[in-house]
Each structure stands twice: as structure tokens, then as C-alpha cells.
Amino acid sequence: MGLVKADGKPAATSKPSPRKYTRDLTGLLAELNDQQPKARRWAARDLVAYGEEAVGALCERLRTEPEPSVREALFDALLAIGGDAVVEGLIPLLRGEDAGLRNGAVEVLGQLPEAVGPRMEVLLADPNPDVRLFGLDILRDLPHPEAPRWLMGVLEQDPHVNVVTVALDRLAEVGTPEMTPAVRAVKDRFPDEPFVAFAVDTALDRILGGE
Amino acid sequence: MRRALIVDDAVTVRLYHRKILEEAGFQVEEAENGVEALEKALVTPYDLLLVDVNMPKMDGYTLLREVRSTPELEGVPAIMISTESEKHDREHAYRVGANLYLVKPVRPEAFRLLAALMARNGESR
Amino acid sequence: MARAAATQPRCGELHITDAEFDRFRDFFYRKTGIRFEDSKRYFVDKRLIQRIEGTGHRGFRDYFAFMRFQASGEEFQELVNLMTVNETYFFREEYQLRCMVSDLLGEVLHYKRAGETVRIWSMPCSTGEEPYSIALYLLEYWDLIDRVDVEIVASDIDTRALERAKQGLFSKRSVSHLPRWILGKYFEPAPGGYHRLCDDLRASVNFRRINLCDLNETKGMRNFDLIFCRNLLIYFDEASQRLAVQTLYDALNPGGFVLLGHSESMSRITSVFKVRRFRDAVVYQRSA
Numbered sequence: 001m002g003l004v005k006a007d008g009k010p011a012a013t014s015k016p017s018p019r020k021y022t023r024d025l026t027g028l029l030a031e032l033n034d035q036q037p038k039a040r041r042w043a044a045r046d047l048v049a050y051g052e053e054a055v056g057a058l059c060e061r062l063r064t065e066p067e068p069s070v071r072e073a074l075f076d077a078l079l080a081i082g083g084d085a086v087v088e089g090l091i092p093l094l095r096g097e098d099a100g101l102r103n104g105a106v107e108v109l110g111q112l113p114e115a116v117g118p119r120m121e122v123l124l125a126d127p128n129p130d131v132r133l134f135g136l137d138i139l140r141d142l143p144h145p146e147a148p149r150w151l152m153g154v155l156e157q158d159p160h161v162n163v164v165t166v167a168l169d170r171l172a173e174v175g176t177p178e179m180t181p182a183v184r185a186v187k188d189r190f191p192d193e194p195f196v197a198f199a200v201d202t203a204l205d206r207i208l209g210g211e
Numbered sequence: 212m213r214r215a216l217i218v219d220d221a222v223t224v225r226l227y228h229r230k231i232l233e234e235a236g237f238q239v240e241e242a243e244n245g246v247e248a249l250e251k252a253l254v255t256p257y258d259l260l261l262v263d264v265n266m267p268k269m270d271g272y273t274l275l276r277e278v279r280s281t282p283e284l285e286g287v288p289a290i291m292i293s294t295e296s297e298k299h300d301r302e303h304a305y306r307v308g309a310n311l312y313l314v315k316p317v318r319p320e321a322f323r324l325l326a327a328l329m330a331r332n333g334e335s336r
Numbered sequence: 337m338a339r340a341a342a343t344q345p346r347c348g349e350l351h352i353t354d355a356e357f358d359r360f361r362d363f364f365y366r367k368t369g370i371r372f373e374d375s376k377r378y379f380v381d382k383r384l385i386q387r388i389e390g391t392g393h394r395g396f397r398d399y400f401a402f403m404r405f406q407a408s409g410e411e412f413q414e415l416v417n418l419m420t421v422n423e424t425y426f427f428r429e430e431y432q433l434r435c436m437v438s439d440l441l442g443e444v445l446h447y448k449r450a451g452e453t454v455r456i457w458s459m460p461c462s463t464g465e466e467p468y469s470i471a472l473y474l475l476e477y478w479d480l481i482d483r484v485d486v487e488i489v490a491s492d493i494d495t496r497a498l499e500r501a502k503q504g505l506f507s508k509r510s511v512s513h514l515p516r517w518i519l520g521k522y523f524e525p526a527p528g529g530y531h532r533l534c535d536d537l538r539a540s541v542n543f544r545r546i547n548l549c550d551l552n553e554t555k556g557m558r559n560f561d562l563i564f565c566r567n568l569l570i571y572f573d574e575a576s577q578r579l580a581v582q583t584l585y586d587a588l589n590p591g592g593f594v595l596l597g598h599s600e601s602m603s604r605i606t607s608v609f610k611v612r613r614f615r616d617a618v619v620y621q622r623s624a
């Protein structure tokens with residue numbers, strides 16, 4: 001008893017589970033719908049090797065997957081694959097009922113600047129304000145040179161108070177001094193809204209560095 | 212002093228709600244998402260949670276479901292504050308255990324009053 | 337470490353305003369979960385100024401925009417390194433070791449079969465202080481150690497660190513948090529003010545070089561009951577963090593626990609783990 005060492009051998013003690021499926025695309029796609037969450041997690045991780053070919057199945061599985069740990073593996077796999085097909089597959093989730101899926105999609109999309117960039121203007125012009133808000137969430141960390149310009153567009157044109165104040169929130173972090181006239185002007189668009197006045201003042205303070 | 216936890220990923224919103232709640236006499240702490248809220252709430256007994264819906268890592272509905280199924284936390288009053296005004300969001304919020312559902316942006320006077328009404332009396336612990 | 341050579345903020349040259357401090361602080365908090373109190377102002381300002389100068393920027397505003405939009409995230413990581421303590425020593429964050437013996441192991445034994453070995457992974461172990469602290473704590477503060485087998489595996493990506501860990505020679509600074517009697521019982525003095533750990537203890541830990549971000553290297557790491565993953569994830573970018581926590585999850589037995597460093601939190605990385613609070617610490621659990 002006491003401290004022991006699994007001498008010599010590698011420390012791992014687990015035996016690989018008997019392989020029910022082949023490790024090719026067909027086998028992995030079947031395993032993605034296995035009864036065992038563990039099997040589905042591994043299928044998701046291994047499917048990364050098949051790139052775009054696997055995207056459709058991974059997105060499809062997301063819609064019905066009940067296990068949070070498998071969901072994360074699916075999102076991680078999609079992030080690792082990246083590219084247009086992933087973005088096309090994830091954007092529809094933004095309109096879904098499931099907040100966890102929406103926010104998971106936002107996080108992955110926010111890390112795919114090249115594929116998301118060309119679709120940003122369409123998202124930010126969506127008739128549904130909730131979708132525009134997700135657009136701003138995606139923008140939050142998107143390392144894309146156009147990001148400030150998109151934010152300014154929302155600031156100057158979006159009719160919805162919550163969308164505009166979220167744009168102000170983002171500008172408090174990334175805004176630059178030449179944006180201050182546009183930031184100030186927002187107050188006039190929503191004169192009766194105390195939160196807008198507060199968000200404008202906060203953004204101005206941060207952008208100008210309190211000088 | 213009564214303690215409130217603001218859970219929201221937008222710093223401007225946290226600052227605004229903080230100001231209003233401090234005026235109402237609350238001591239305020241902040242969390243950026245649902246996981247951080249759980250980490251904090253398990254350590255500090257709050258008298259009120261203010262919960263946003265869409266947040267990274269863990270959304271507000273999932274957070275409330277976790278809170279209501281955790282014995283140490285199940286009784287803490289929670290106000291969900293959403294940007295979404297559709298009927299199904301409201302129903303969803305109450306189903307997962309919100310005590311009140313408000314739509315952003317909140318009106319300071321009403322918010323102050325409702326927060327004071329909903330919060331546990333800090334003394335009762 | 338580079339930090340020791342930090343230049344003093346030169347008077348009148350660069351200065352961080354309150355609003356700039358807030359802007360930086362909120363950004364850093366959003367990304368890392370670490371929140372600087374006002375009392376840390378001097379500490380933070382000094383390091384920011386060091387980086388503003390080091391990268392040749394004119395002031396906070398230019399520097400912040402550069403760092404914030406840099407696609408590689410290198411400069412952000414540079415800041416993380418500067419703002420956190422990158423060293424290791426015996427009984428670091430002792431409250432977690434206390435939590436291990438007073439609560440976690442009890443829960444672990446609950447789900448294990450009688451006679452089964454408890455498995456602990458120290459990842460990253462650096463020069464060995466962490467896994468040896470775990471071993472010392474088990475021997476000295478856990479009553480059941482005479483009746484249960486415990487296996488400690490310790491890994492790091494750095495082979496030089498692992499070599500030093502196996503040698504078991506530690507500086508005065510590294511053992512300064514150890515109670516004197518433990519030092520007397522398990523160490524002997526070595527030349528140059530060093531302390532040598534006794535052979536029995538050195539032999540009790542299984543060291544293996546592993547890169548936590550390499551799926552091929554971690555695939556065999558399974559069936560652990562406790563994983564100490566302290567002061568590593570904070571230095572990873574987002575993609576590596578995601579990969580790493582999935583690996584930790586798979587390496588754990590259902591019901592097993594992960595412990596992170598005291599300024600680290602899963603809240604910026606994942607929600608797969610259940611947050612558990614014990615008397616001494618908040619830890620993360622893989623659901624049964």
C-alpha cells in the first residue's frame with residue numbers, strides 16, 4: 001500500500017475499447033450516432049481528419065446531440081476544420097431555439113475571420129434584431145480589419161436600441177478617437193433612453209482615455 | 212448589506228446595472244458568463260442574481276437550470292434580463308426557474324424597485 | 337525571468353490614465369477571468385508601460401489597438417506572461433492539497449472498487465515540486481495512505497525540467513513554504529544551500545514527457561482520478577485551451593476532478609465540467 005508506480009510500462013492502463021466501427025469516413029459517421037457519448041466524442045474528434053467532407057454530418061448531429069460534452073467536441077471539431085462549409089453550416093443555428101447552440105456557434109464563428117468576413121454585412125442587416133446581436137457577438141473577437149467599420153455602420157444605422165448599445169459596448173474596447181462624433185450622435189437618436197446616454201458616455205471615456 | 216451578482220458579458224451593461232443596484236444599497240459583484248457565475252455563487256451567498264441570456268460558455272437558461280438543481284443555490288432569487296422580447300423566451304425563463312423576466316434596456320427606477328423587492332433579505336441567512 | 341529586469345516607469349514619459357486602465361482591465365478580465373483590483377494599479381501600469389516601450393509604440397492607445405487586433409495573439413500572451421507568476425515551489429497553493437486529502441479522495445474512493453489504485457496526474461509538473469508535494473501530502477496528511485494504493489504520474493513538455501525533477505535537488509526558495517519538520521524528514525542538505533529529496537520519494541513519482549496539446553501523446557493518458565493542471569492553461573491561446581480541456585476530460589474517470597491554478601478558471605474555456613465547491617477549494621468534476 002502507499003505510493004506505487006506502474007513500473008516500466010506507460011502509465012496508461014486503459015485498453016482501447018473493442019472497435020465496433022471502422023476508422024474510415026463511413027465508420028466514423030456511423031459512430032457519430034452511437035449510443036455511448038464517449039464513442040460520439042471520439043468520432044467527432046477523429047472526423048476532423050476528413051475536413052469538409054465531415055462538416056454536414058457534424059452540423060446535423062449538433063442539432064440533436066443532448067450531451068454537453070459531445071456538443072463541445074462537435075464544436076471543437078468544426079472549429080478545427082474551419083472554412084466556408086463550417087460557416088454555412090453554423091449560421092442557421094443562430095436562428096434556433098437553443099441558446100447553448102446559438103452561443104456555441106457564435107464562439108466558433110468568431111474564430112473564423114476569413115470565412116465569416118464576407119457574410120458579416122448580411123448578418124448585420126438581418127431583419128431579426130436577435131440575429132444582428134449575434135453578428136455583433138461574432139464580431140467581438142473576430143480579428144478582421146473591417147471590424148471597426150462594421151461596428152460604425154451599426155452605430156449609425158441600426159434602428160434597435162439593444163443592437164446599438166451592444167455596438168457601443170464593443171466600441172468602448174476597440175473604438176478610436178475619430179469615431180467620437182458618431183458615438184456622440186447616438187444620444188440624439190435615442191433621446192429618452194438613459195441606458196443609451198450611459199453607454200455613450202462610457203464609450204467616449206474609454207475611447208478618449210479620459211483626457 | 213444585500214449582495215447581488217450581475218451575470219452579463221457586456222461590460223457596459225454590468226456597469227450600468229451596478230450603478231443602479233448600488234444606489235439601491237446592494238453590494239455588487241460581476242461575472243462574465245454562466246460558469247463564472249456558478250464559481251462565484253458557490254463561494255458567496257448572494258441575495259439576488261441578475262442573469263443575461265446569451266453569453267459565451269454557458270448561457271443564462273443553462274445557468275438557471277444549474278442553479279435550481281444545486282442544493283446550496285436553489286433558493287436564490289433570480290431576475291433574467293434579456294434583449295429578446297418574444298413570448299417563448301419569457302416562458303422559457305420562467306420554466307428554468309427565473310423569478311422575474313425583464314427586457315433590456317431596463318428603466319432605472321423600476322429596476323431599482325424590483326431588485327429591492329425580489330432580493331432575499333440579507334439578514335435572513 | 338525577464339520580469340526581474342523590468343524597467344521602472346520613467347517619470348513624465350508614459351502614463352496610463354484611469355480610463356485606459358479600465359479599458360485594459362475589462363479586456364483582460366473578459367479574456368482570462370483575471371480581474372485586477374485598484375490596488376494592483378501600479379503593478380499593471382508598470383508592465384503595460386514596459387510592453388508599450390518594448391514594442392515601440394507611442395502610447396497606450398496605439399499599443400492597445402496593436403495588441404487587441406494582432407491575429408497571432410502573441411503580444412497578448414506576452415502580457416499574460418508578465419502579469420502572472422511563472423515559477424513553481426513546494427506546497428504552492430496548499431489549500432488545494434488540503435482539499436485533496438480532506439474531500440476529493442473520499443469522493444474518489446466512493447466510486448472506485450475496493451483495492452483499485454487511485455491515479456493522480458500532475459500536468460505540467462515543471463521541475464517536480466508539484467508532484468512531490470502531492471506525494472508528501474498524501475504520506476503526511478492522508479490517513480488512508482496505508483490502505484490504498486496511489487500512483488502519481490507527472491508530465492511536462494520540457495525535458496530539462498523533467499531531468500531536474502528526477503534529480504531531486506531543490507533551491508532554498510523552492511522549499512521555503514515547507515514546514516521545517518518535513519524538510520528535516522524527507523530532505524538532506526546538499527552543497528550550495530540546496531536540498532536533496534530522499535530516494536524513496538523520488539522513486540514514487542513516474543515522470544513522462546508529454547505535450548498536452550498533442551493528441552497522439554495524450555491518447556494513452558486515461559483513467560485518472562485527480563488531475564492537477566495548474567498554471568498552464570493561462571499561457572495557452574484559445575484553440576489550445578479548448579483542445580487541452582477536452583484531453584483532460586477524456587483523461588479523467590467519470591467522477592474525477594481537475595484542479596487549476598488559483599488565478600485560473602474554466603469559465604473562459606469550457607462548461608463540460610461541473611463546478612464543485614469544497615471547504616478549501618473550488619474544483620471541476622467530470623460528471624459520473
Ligand SMILES: C[S@@+](CC[C@H](N)C(=O)[O-])C[C@H]1O[C@@H](n2cnc3c(N)ncnc32)[C@H](O)[C@@H]1O
Pocket residue numbers: 421422423424425428459460461462463466491492493494497546547548549565566567568597
Ligand atoms: C509555471 S509551470 C507550472 C508548474 C506547476 N504546475 C505549478 O503550478 O507550480 C508551467 C510549465 O508548463 C510546461 N508546459 C508548457 N507548455 C506545455 C505543454 N504544451 N504541455 C505540457 N507542459 C507544458 C512548461 O514547461 C512549464 O514547466
